[in-house]
Amino acid sequence: PFQMLVTNIDYSDFLGRIAIGRITRGTVKSGQTMTVLKKDGTPYNGKIVKLYAFEGLKRQDVSEACAGEIIALAGLEEIEIGETVADPKNPEALPPIHVDEPTITMNFMVNNSPFAGQEGKFVTSRHLRERLYKELLSNLALRVEDTDNMDTFKVSGRGELHLCILIETMRREGYEFQVSRPEVIIKKVDGKLMEPMEYLTIDVPEDYMGDVMGD
Numbered sequence: 001p002f003q004m005l006v007t008n009i010d011y012s013d014f015l016g017r018i019a020i021g022r023i024t025r026g027t028v029k030s031g032q033t034m035t036v037l038k039k040d041g042t043p044y045n046g047k048i049v050k051l052y053a054f055e056g057l058k059r060q061d062v063s064e065a066c067a068g069e070i071i072a073l074a075g076l077e078e079i080e081i082g083e084t085v086a087d088p089k090n091p092e093a094l095p096p097i098h099v100d101e102p103t104i105t106m107n108f109m110v111n112n113s114p115f116a117g118q119e120g121k122f123v124t125s126r127h128l129r130e131r132l133y134k135e136l137l138s139n140l141a142l143r144v145e146d147t148d149n150m151d152t153f154k155v156s157g158r159g160e161l162h163l164c165i166l167i168e169t170m171r172r173e174g175y176e177f178q179v180s181r182p183e184v185i186i187k188k189v190d191g192k193l194m195e196p197m198e199y200l201t202i203d204v205p206e207d208y209m210g211d212v213m214g215d
Helices: 125-135 160-172 206-214
Strands: 003-005 008-012 016-025 027-029 033-037 043-047 050-055 058-061 064-066 070-074 084-086 104-109 143-146 152-157 187-189 192-194
Touching (some): 125 143, 152 160
Antiparallel strands (some): 003 016, 008 016, 016 070, 033 043, 033 084
């Protein structure tokens, strides 16, 4: 029976949410009805309207794919990372993966500086809000919240690099806005304030170990 764990999500204005993953077993065809098993085990059915395989970084429209291939499925609108796409006749869930919670938050604001209107063509709060909430359709580690100020949106992500990539992408698309300094998200766990931490592993030749450890 067919089985695939969703490891990434993309979004298309024409096709909606697109699930990406590697087929663990079985085959799948375009137009076929599949069962999606949510992380809590709840099933629901959906029809695959488009099926893509990958050649390098490019997607190719295909009619069928089999075990071992990395594919993209369109038509399963509510699907999320960590859920399993399976054969409706014998649906079996794979161990789910979880998206880490945000660790950094910033405010995205309409540019009200003296130089406003000189860098981009999308400058209003409506433009900014629409773009940020559209990003949530494919960027599942991101969080966007409205604030008391209509021109300010609270955006949280997995570190500064995560948010910097979003900022640069929007800038290249023609959005003009300003951002606040990043702030670490502090959480209370068992009555104690906890700050996020990350572990880094560096593999280097032995000759350079001293320099890396010293830095």
